[in-house]
Amino acid sequence: MKIALDAMGGDHAPSVALAGAIRAVTERHLPVVLVGQREVIAEELARQNAQHLDLPIVHASEVIAMDEHPSAAVKAKPDSSMAVGMRLLKRGEVSAFVSMGNTGGMLAAGVLLLGRIRGVRRPALSTIFPTLQGHCLLLDIGANADCKPEYLRQFAIMGATYAERVLGIRNPRTGLISNGEEESKGSELVQAAHQKLRHTPGLNFIGNVEGKDIFEGTADVIVTDGFTGNVIIKLSEGMGNMIKTMLREEFRRNPLAMLGGWLGKGALARFAQRTDYSEIGGAPLLGLEGVVIVGHGRSNAKAVMNALTVAHRAVEQKVVPAIRAGIEDTVQGGTSANT
Amino acid sequence: MKIALDAMGGDHAPSVALAGAIRAVTERHLPVVLVGQREVIAEELARQNAQHLDLPIVHASEVIAMDEHPSAAVKAKPDSSMAVGMRLLKRGEVSAFVSMGNTGGMLAAGVLLLGRIRGVRRPALSTIFPTLQGHCLLLDIGANADCKPEYLRQFAIMGATYAERVLGIRNPRTGLISNGEEESKGSELVQAAHQKLRHTPGLNFIGNVEGKDIFEGTADVIVTDGFTGNVIIKLSEGMGNMIKTMLREEFRRNPLAMLGGWLGKGALARFAQRTDYSEIGGAPLLGLEGVVIVGHGRSNAKAVMNALTVAHRAVEQKVVPAIRAGIEDTVQGGTSANT
Numbered sequence: 112m113k114i115a116l117d118a119m120g121g122d123h124a125p126s127v128a129l130a131g132a133i134r135a136v137t138e139r140h141l142p143v144v145l146v147g148q149r150e151v152i153a154e155e156l157a158r159q160n161a162q163h164l165d166l167p168i169v170h171a172s173e174v175i176a177m178d179e180h181p182s183a184a185v186k187a188k189p190d191s192s193m194a195v196g197m198r199l200l201k202r203g204e205v206s207a208f209v210s211m212g213n214t215g216g217m218l219a220a221g222v223l224l225l226g227r228i229r230g231v232r233r234p235a236l237s238t239i240f241p242t243l244q245g246h247c248l249l250l251d252i253g254a255n256a257d258c259k260p261e262y263l264r265q266f267a268i269m270g271a272t273y274a275e276r277v278l279g280i281r282n283p284r285t286g287l288i289s290n291g292e293e294e295s296k297g298s299e300l301v302q303a304a305h306q307k308l309r310h311t312p313g314l315n316f317i318g319n320v321e322g323k324d325i326f327e328g329t330a331d332v333i334v335t336d337g338f339t340g341n342v343i344i345k346l347s348e349g350m351g352n353m354i355k356t357m358l359r360e361e362f363r364r365n366p367l368a369m370l371g372g373w374l375g376k377g378a379l380a381r382f383a384q385r386t387d388y389s390e391i392g393g394a395p396l397l398g399l400e401g402v403v404i405v406g407h408g409r410s411n412a413k414a415v416m417n418a419l420t421v422a423h424r425a426v427e428q429k430v431v432p433a434i435r436a437g438i439e440d441t442v443q444g445g446t447s448a449n450t
Numbered sequence: 451m452k453i454a455l456d457a458m459g460g461d462h463a464p465s466v467a468l469a470g471a472i473r474a475v476t477e478r479h480l481p482v483v484l485v486g487q488r489e490v491i492a493e494e495l496a497r498q499n500a501q502h503l504d505l506p507i508v509h510a511s512e513v514i515a516m517d518e519h520p521s522a523a524v525k526a527k528p529d530s531s532m533a534v535g536m537r538l539l540k541r542g543e544v545s546a547f548v549s550m551g552n553t554g555g556m557l558a559a560g561v562l563l564l565g566r567i568r569g570v571r572r573p574a575l576s577t578i579f580p581t582l583q584g585h586c587l588l589l590d591i592g593a594n595a596d597c598k599p600e601y602l603r604q605f606a607i608m609g610a611t612y613a614e615r616v617l618g619i620r621n622p623r624t625g626l627i628s629n630g631e632e633e634s635k636g637s638e639l640v641q642a643a644h645q646k647l648r649h650t651p652g653l654n655f656i657g658n659v660e661g662k663d664i665f666e667g668t669a670d671v672i673v674t675d676g677f678t679g680n681v682i683i684k685l686s687e688g689m690g691n692m693i694k695t696m697l698r699e700e701f702r703r704n705p706l707a708m709l710g711g712w713l714g715k716g717a718l719a720r721f722a723q724r725t726d727y728s729e730i731g732g733a734p735l736l737g738l739e740g741v742v743i744v745g746h747g748r749s750n751a752k753a754v755m756n757a758l759t760v761a762h763r764a765v766e767q768k769v770v771p772a773i774r775a776g777i778e779d780t781v782q783g784g785t786s787a788n789t
Contacts, residue, residue, distance in 0.1 A: 243692055253629055256637040290592055290680035298595040298677045322681045323688030338637045341629035342661045342678055343685055349662030350689050353582055371713030374706050 118147035120212025131415020171195035181215030207402035207422035234398030244328025276428035286320035286330035392417025457486035459551025470754020510534035520554030546741035573737030583667025625659035625669035731756025
């Protein structure tokens with residue numbers, strides 16, 4: 112097994128991506144292949160004293176930046192690290208592809224160059240969300256602004272499969288975001304999706320969940336359309352930033368509070384750690400014909416290492432074949448109407 | 451001018467509602483009329499030593515509870531305090547109606563007994579949201595799970611009118627929630643609404659805003675459909691609770707952190723105050739033929755007083771006639787297609 116890493120992806124590429132790859136090889140003995148500009152990578156590996164490590168490089172001359180238009184960039188740059196990595200995966204030369212780069216670019220490259228699992232209507236972007244109990248998997252967070260009920264059902268099947276096999280949650284509780292817990296609540300889309308989810312065999316559907324339930328840890332997998340999901344993650348990010356700013360301002364307001372903040376800084380740090388993405392590393396693009404993991408652009412080396420570990424586990428646990436089987440079941444079961 | 455207060459509304463009615471009314475009369479000389487069960491109210495006023503105050507009571511024999519189904523309850527209880535208060539407003543015997551009770555009940559009573567402003571397609575629930583800069587008005591937060599572009603345009607007109615006249619924000623910056631700032635981003639609904647908002651005369655439309663922008667204070671008025679808006683407020687509530695719980699857990703973990711938390715408790719308290727709804731009091735139901743303000747069920751006396759103050763200002767500032775004129779303009783302008 113080999114895992115390709117986009118050496119050019121992330122806010123601090125290639126240094127952070129390579130630092131993560133080095134840790135993955137030395138600490139966890141993962142078989143990593145680097146994709147990107149050979150000379151830039153070799154120079155950075157030397158700078159980090161890692162030229163002796165078993166870190167093969169597959170050259171890709173172009174780079175897709177964080178702020179580029181995803182599908183346009185993928186088409187305009189056929190030799191980008193994202194495109195090259197995705198083609199390696201398509202040809203079976205690697206078993207998974209990991210990037211901390213432009214999420215939309217990875218999605219576009221995945222759809223165009225790797226392809227969807229047969230029967231999957233739309234691939235979904237997922238993310239791992241902190242809760243009071245631990246974490247949950249939230250999807251779709253932006254690939255599909257307009258969804259049909261069947262898309263949401265497939266998101267549930269794919270998310271539950273991933274949560275069970277990679278996150279190690281048995282029979283994951285799967286919820287549907289709505290504006291009220293009752294079955295009768297929700298937009299037309301959500302009401303129709305609710306009925307489909309209720310009648311999906313093998314799915315542990317716990318019904319509608321509200322925004323507040325996400326953090327309570329009520330569900331292990333939370334399904335929503337890409338518009339709502341994107342609003343949720345950006346709102347959480349914004350609220351987290353606001354709270355940090357306000358706490359900092361208030362703790363700096365007088366010497367006593369400053370002392371309190373200093374004494375309590377361990378507590379504040381542990382609080383920050385509990386909501387830290389770097390413990391998780393990355394989340395999957397689900398519905399593609401291969402394991403594709405995308406991490407946060409601000410990832411540090413530890414997050415990159417963890418993303419590579421997640422990719423390794425997803426391959427070992429045969430997530431893609433399991434999703435293929437789950438989707439086939441519903442399609443063959445005749446329950447997959449064109450809605 | 452008289453302002454009716456639902457004495458039976460809120461988690462701790464009637465005591466908290468009446469305590470708020472007493473403060474409104476004594477501290478702010480507001481002309482408050484109490485609506486609810488006469489004997490219960492009289493007894494509670496006596497208990498709070500306020501029987502001498504000018505607080506007339508209009509009797510209503512029934513009460514709509516916080517957890518009742520809104521429209522069913524309004525129909526089943528024609529003599530509820532909500533129905534009686536709304537009819538007082540309809541007949542012009544009071545100029546505004548305030549409740550800390552069941553929000554859906556107030557909306558249903560408003561639509562059924564008071565009626566919509568001519569031309570308004572759907573009334574909207576709004577809320578006042580804390581930001582790093584102060585506050586913003588967010589609507590719709592749950593009245594309309596499925597919206598059309600024209601509804602969102604009317605929400606913008608109504609919200610901007612309220613923000614200008616009652617919140618005192620000149621030419622309020624009005625944004626549309628989307629999953630990206632670019633005009634091309636968004637669901638089909640949001641893309642169509644964006645075009646309508648861009649071409650609404652007199653509206654200071656600043657374009658799409660993302661979840662994170664809400665807390666930055668980028669916009670004064672933020673427009674979204676009732677499904678997304680409801681998810682936003684419940685997510686924020688849930689995240690706030692999670693953060694408080696985690697901070698408490700971490701600050702209790704060892705003696706040093708406990709001391710830090712104790713020394714910093716002023717900072718933590720000020721932090722809590724900056725996100726405190728009781729400073730605001732209540733938010734309007736917009737699009738009805740009268741001033742209707744709904745506060746949080748957990749409101750304290752100060753929040754009730756502030757909600758009554760907000761209602762008073764909305765009447766003085768002629769919010770309803772201003773919204774009527776704003777809606778008429780767009781309807782007559784022929785720009786209000788049936789979409």
